[in-house]
Amino acid sequence: MAQERSERTRGRLVEAGAVLFDRCGYAGATLGEIAGAAGVTKGALYFHFTSKEELAGAVLQQAEQALGTACSTLRTASSPLQALIDAGYWLVEALGSDAVIRAAFRLGREGGGLPVGDSAAGPSAGLPANPSAGSSAGQSVGRSTGPSVAPAAVPSAGVFPGLPGFHGVWAAVVRDLLAGARRAGELRDRAGALGPETLVVTAACGLEVVFGDGRPDEERARRVGALWEWLLPCLVPPGHAGAYRTRPLAPVPA
Numbered sequence: 001m002a003q004e005r006s007e008r009t010r011g012r013l014v015e016a017g018a019v020l021f022d023r024c025g026y027a028g029a030t031l032g033e034i035a036g037a038a039g040v041t042k043g044a045l046y047f048h049f050t051s052k053e054e055l056a057g058a059v060l061q062q063a064e065q066a067l068g069t070a071c072s073t074l075r076t077a078s079s080p081l082q083a084l085i086d087a088g089y090w091l092v093e094a095l096g097s098d099a100v101i102r103a104a105f106r107l108g109r110e111g112g113g114l115p116v117g118d119s120a121a122g123p124s125a126g127l128p129a130n131p132s133a134g135s136s137a138g139q140s141v142g143r144s145t146g147p148s149v150a151p152a153a154v155p156s157a158g159v160f161p162g163l164p165g166f167h168g169v170w171a172a173v174v175r176d177l178l179a180g181a182r183r184a185g186e187l188r189d190r191a192g193a194l195g196p197e198t199l200v201v202t203a204a205c206g207l208e209v210v211f212g213d214g215r216p217d218e219e220r221a222r223r224v225g226a227l228w229e230w231l232l233p234c235l236v237p238p239g240h241a242g243a244y245r246t247r248p249l250a251p252v253p254a
Contacts, residue, residue: 010048012038014062017055018103026056026110056107063104064169066094071173080180081187081236082244085228087177088204089248091170092211092220101166105208108165167205174204181235188237196235203227221248 016038020029031052035045049055070090074083094101163171178200181187189196211220225246232241 006048009038009040009044010058013040013045013048013055014058015100018059018062018100021056021059021103022099022106026052026107031055059100060104060107060166063100063166066098066100067091067169067173071177075177075180079186080177080184084174084177084181084200085244085246086249087173088207088224088228089221091204091207092224093217093248095208095211096215096217096220104166104169108167111165163205167208170208171201171205174201186240187235189235199234200231203231224248 013034017029017034020034020037023029024033029052031045032042034055035042038045045055049058071083071087074086074090077083078086091101095105175197178187178197182189182196187196207224210223225248228244228246229241232244232246236244
C-alpha cells in the first residue's frame with residue numbers, strides 16, 4: 001500500500017513537472033510550483049527527486065517510454081513504412097493531448113538545464129526488426145540508465161548527426177522504421193542514399209513545430225494525411241503508393 005502510494009505521488013510529480021516545463025520552460029518552472037500542482041509538499045518532492053534536473057530527466061524518460069511502446073506496437077501490426085506513417089499520427093495526437101511529450105520536446109530545444117550525454121541505446125532501441133520478433137511493447141526508445149536522464153544525442157547513422165534532445169530520439173525512431181522499409185523492399189531507393197532519410201526525418205521533426213500549437217484534431221489529421229500523400233510517391237516504386245493507408249487508424253473526432 002505504501003509503495004503504491006509512493007508510486008502514485010511520483011507519477012503526479014512527473015505529470016505536474018511536464019505541465020510546468022511545457023508551459024514555462026525548464027528555467028521558468030520552480031520546484032515549489034511543481035509540488036503545489038501535484039498536491040504534495042516540497043519535502044515530498046525531494047523524497048522522490050533530489051533536483052529539478054532529475055525531475056526533468058524523469059519526464060524525458062516517460063516520454064521515451066511512451067514513444068517506444070507506441071512504435072513497437074505499430075511495428076508489430078504492419079509493415080515498417082505503414083508503421084512510420086502511423087507513428088506520425090501518434091506524434092501529432094500526443095502533441096495535442098500529452099504534456100509529457102510536449103515537455104520533452106521543449107526541454108530538448110532549451111537544453112533543459114541538463115548535461116547532454118550519449119544515448120544508452122542506438123536508433124533501433126525498443127523496436128523489433130520485424131513483426132515476428134516478439135512482443136516488445138514494454139521497451140523504450142533511447143532507454144535511460146537511471147532516473148536523472150539527460151536529453152541525449154542519439155547516433156544518427158550519418159543523417160543529422162548529434163541531433164539533440166527528444167528530437168534526436170524521435171528522429172532515431174523515424175530512421176529505424178525507414179531502414180526497416182528499405183530492408184523490406186518498400187522503398188524506391190534501396191542503395192542506402194541519404195535522400196530519403198533527409199526528406200523524411202526533416203518532415204517528421206517538423207511535425208512538432210507545426211502541430212505543437214493546439215490545432216484541432218481534425219485539422220492535424222488532414223494535414224498529416226496530405227503530407228504523406230506527397231511523400232509516398234517520392235519514396236516507393238511507381239504505382240505502389242496506393243498500397244499504404246495515409247489516414248489515421250481510427251477516425252479523428254471533429
